Amino acid sequence: MKLIGASAHETLHITIRFHRHLRPLLCPAHRQDGLVDLKVKPWASIKDVVESLQVPHPEVGQLLVYGRPVGFSYQAHEEDLIEVLPLVPPVDPCTPSLLRPEVLTGIRFIVDANVARLGALLRMAGLDTAYLPNLNDTNIAAMAEREGRILLSRDRGLLKRKIVTHGHLVRSQQPEVQLAEIVHLYGLKDLLQPFSRCMQCNGLLALVEKSTILDRLEPLTRKYYKTFYLCPSCDKIYWSGSHKEGMNRILATLKNTMKNAETRHALKEHKS
Numbered sequence: 001m002k003l004i005g006a007s008a009h010e011t012l013h014i015t016i017r018f019h020r021h022l023r024p025l026l027c028p029a030h031r032q033d034g035l036v037d038l039k040v041k042p043w044a045s046i047k048d049v050v051e052s053l054q055v056p057h058p059e060v061g062q063l064l065v066y067g068r069p070v071g072f073s074y075q076a077h078e079e080d081l082i083e084v085l086p087l088v089p090p091v092d093p094c095t096p097s098l099l100r101p102e103v104l105t106g107i108r109f110i111v112d113a114n115v116a117r118l119g120a121l122l123r124m125a126g127l128d129t130a131y132l133p134n135l136n137d138t139n140i141a142a143m144a145e146r147e148g149r150i151l152l153s154r155d156r157g158l159l160k161r162k163i164v165t166h167g168h169l170v171r172s173q174q175p176e177v178q179l180a181e182i183v184h185l186y187g188l189k190d191l192l193q194p195f196s197r198c199m200q201c202n203g204l205l206a207l208v209e210k211s212t213i214l215d216r217l218e219p220l221t222r223k224y225y226k227t228f229y230l231c232p233s234c235d236k237i238y239w240s241g242s243h244k245e246g247m248n249r250i251l252a253t254l255k256n257t258m259k260n261a262e263t264r265h266a267l268k269e270h271k272s
């Protein structure tokens with residue numbers, strides 16, 4: 001509620017408690033217990049307040065004021081205790097929530113340059129992923145909104161843009177672990193379809209007769225492989241050997257990550 005007649009100097013004292021999964025994003029002084037006491041302007045939205053503490057709004061799964069869910073536009077009252085909860089896997093961007101009434105019509109991603117390798121791996125796993133290296137941040141955010149894509153980035157400033165409704169601040173630094181992070185967060189383990197998308201341009205691959213591309217194959221590839229795929233968009237040729245080693249490594253990383261996540265969950269259940 002906006003305070004009528006509040007002066008420019010008027011402030012409210014509130015306390016925000018961040019869930020432990022969000023604490024690593026806070027400044028070092030607040031990471032330990034996730035508790036932040038601060039003064040805010042009466043007209044500040046909770047979204048802006050949370051983002052001023054370096055947590056991009058797409059990372060927030062739920063906002064509670066004394067246990068009551070509120071939206072991003074909520075304006076604090078004196079001595080409010082506000083809890084900020086993270087996204088909980090598996091995140092379903094196709095189901096509306098209080099924080100995200102705008103739903104997506106399917107699982108599609110867009111990545112920026114700092115997670116470009118992740119983008120290629122998502123495509124390798126068959127997930128629709130846009131990546132245009134020449135787009136600036138404004139255009140990346142606009143494309144995410146226009147095409148209903150989840151924005152993946154390590155750039156908090158990009159994710160803080162208001163136009164971004166669905167997104168994730170990628171935590172891992174290694175591309176294969178990043179892929180496991182995304183598959184786990186959005187529950188995509190059973191949706192992976194290797195050999196269905198072009199890693200280079202995101203086009204859908206089609207089976208192609210070996211006889212029609214023989215002149216484009218290296219001698220050893222021609223000798224040892226039978227099944228080939230062609231990208232109709234960029235004309236790149238794929239065969240099982242071109243993906244197999246990478247996919248096996250990725251699936252092994254994924255398996256370990258999922259196992260660790262399940263173990264953590266089981267321990268948490270046991271303790272509570």
Ligand SMILES: [Zn+2]
Binds near residue numbers: 200234235236
């Ligand atoms: Zn292609």
